[in-house]
Amino acid sequence: MTNILIINGSILAENGWVDPGFLCIREGKIRQIGAGTPSPGQIDEAKEVLDARHCAILPGLTNAHTHLSQTFMRGLAGGRTLIDWLKDVIWPIQAVISPEEMYLAALLGLVENLRCGAIRVTDHHKITGTPAHTNEVLKAAREVSLRFTLARSWSDRGKNPESLENILSDFRRLFDLSRDDDHIEIANGPLALWRCSEGALQATHQLVLEHGAFTHFHVSESQDEVQMSLDEYDLRPVEWLETIGVLGPDTQIVHAVWVDDDEIKLIADANAQVIHCPVSNAVLGSGVAPVAQMLGHGVDILLGTDGPASNDTQDIWETLKGAVNFARATSLNPTILPPSQALKLATGGKTLRVNDPADVIVVNLDHSRVVPVQDINSALVLGTHGSDVQTVIVGGEILMKNGNIAIVDEKALYDECRDAIQSLRKRAEIS
Numbered sequence: 187m188t189n190i191l192i193i194n195g196s197i198l199a200e201n202g203w204v205d206p207g208f209l210c211i212r213e214g215k216i217r218q219i220g221a222g223t224p225s226p227g228q229i230d231e232a233k234e235v236l237d238a239r240h241c242a243i244l245p246g247l248t249n250a251h252t253h254l255s256q257t258f259m260r261g262l263a264g265g266r267t268l269i270d271w272l273k274d275v276i277w278p279i280q281a282v283i284s285p286e287e288m289y290l291a292a293l294l295g296l297v298e299n300l301r302c303g304a305i306r307v308t309d310h311h312k313i314t315g316t317p318a319h320t321n322e323v324l325k326a327a328r329e330v331s332l333r334f335t336l337a338r339s340w341s342d343r344g345k346n347p348e349s350l351e352n353i354l355s356d357f358r359r360l361f362d363l364s365r366d367d368d369h370i371e372i373a374n375g376p377l378a379l380w381r382c383s384e385g386a387l388q389a390t391h392q393l394v395l396e397h398g399a400f401t402h403f404h405v406s407e408s409q410d411e412v413q414m415s416l417d418e419y420d421l422r423p424v425e426w427l428e429t430i431g432v433l434g435p436d437t438q439i440v441h442a443v444w445v446d447d448d449e450i451k452l453i454a455d456a457n458a459q460v461i462h463c464p465v466s467n468a469v470l471g472s473g474v475a476p477v478a479q480m481l482g483h484g485v486d487i488l489l490g491t492d493g494p495a496s497n498d499t500q501d502i503w504e505t506l507k508g509a510v511n512f513a514r515a516t517s518l519n520p521t522i523l524p525p526s527q528a529l530k531l532a533t534g535g536k537t538l539r540v541n542d543p544a545d546v547i548v549v550n551l552d553h554s555r556v557v558p559v560q561d562i563n564s565a566l567v568l569g570t571h572g573s574d575v576q577t578v579i580v581g582g583e584i585l586m587k588n589g590n591i592a593i594v595d596e597k598a599l600y601d602e603c604r605d606a607i608q609s610l611r612k613r614a615e616i617s
């Protein structure tokens with residue numbers, strides 16, 4: 187394992203910024219964080235020395251919700267409501283996408299996340315029809331080597347329902363497949379409440395809990411969904427989840443745009459997490475999640491770009507800035523999410539610590555959007571783009587160095603993706 191020394195940067199450490207500082211990585215872990223410069227001996231010993239002058243050195247970021255296959259569905263949301271967009275574009279493409287196309291789409295999406303410094307990615311893997319599709323996504327994830335959660339989606343109601351027996355058996359297969367891979371986790375990914383039955387939600391949640399995993403699903407993204415829940419159960423969605431026993435510390439509520447104050451209290455009391463996707467919610471005209479109220483109740487919030495079909499990028503920095511601005515605009519309160527607190531939404535509250543796995547990114551702060559840097563948190567939260575991420579290290583392995591990714595031939599990948607989309611659109615009858 188490479189012995190890496192990163193020098194001259196501003197390091198986000200446990201007790202605050204170390205500036206300038208150096209960080210030493212050995213055998214996959216952070217071994218030392220120091221102020222100033224390392225000794226000449228340490229520099230000589232290192233196999234790799236990365237100069238991070240005018241850069242921030244951060245823990246890798248978390249993109250807690252995306253749909254990687256949607257890299258092949260970018261740019262098609264315009265002018266449709268959420269439900270029409272699903273019916274006219276997303277579901278027709280999902281119905282015909284081949285395993286090979288799924289692999290290319292996932293690989294492209296993972297490369298984009300890597301370039302933006304998102305080293306923990308949760309792919310809410312939509313209904314695919316065959317285990318071969320899921321296997322191809324896992325193959326792409328292994329190649330790129332980020333820390334990857336596959337939230338395997340399912341639906342046992344509505345169009346093309348899957349049997350509970352099949353869903354549970356595929357979950358067992360996936361847990362077996364990923365058992366020895368410390369970069370890959372499996373999670374329960376019910377598609378949306380109105381497409382899932384009470385019994386199947388309970389059974390899948392129970393199964394993943396037995397494997398130390400969690401349930402991750404879209405909840406209250408649009409007002410229509412809330413109305414459907416009220417019509418069918420006479421309860422709002424989060425109230426219904428609480429009633430059926432699927433709301434707890436191992437539950438991730440994605441979106442939560444249309445949750446009322448009582449539902450926010452239920453989420454907080456259950457220690458469930460909210461995955462906030464402000465850019466996607468804005469693109470689809472779904473609304474703005476009540477982040478200020480959630481923070482007021484102590485709800486744990488992570489960020490997600492959501493899939494490229496509704497964003498259209500997976501730049502987690504853009505989502506971070508959107509989260510701050512929308513929360514302030516809707517609460518009429520500029521003190522919500524000060525930059526140092528906002529940054530935690532993207533890092534998952536992590537800092538760089540000695541003896542932790544070396545999941546580290548280096549972000550360039552030597553450009554016209556942030557110079558002169560007077561507050562590093564502001565520069566990162568309000569002035570940084572994904573393309574400013576220079577270097578990405580996961581578990582001590584350099585996946586991107588000074589903007590170069592060695593593990594994937596990006597130009598060849600882009601050509602393959604451009605070719606594949608022509609055939610896919612024809613088969614899905616998207617004009």
Ligand SMILES: [Zn+2]
Nearest residue numbers: 310404492493
């Ligand atoms: Zn989504």
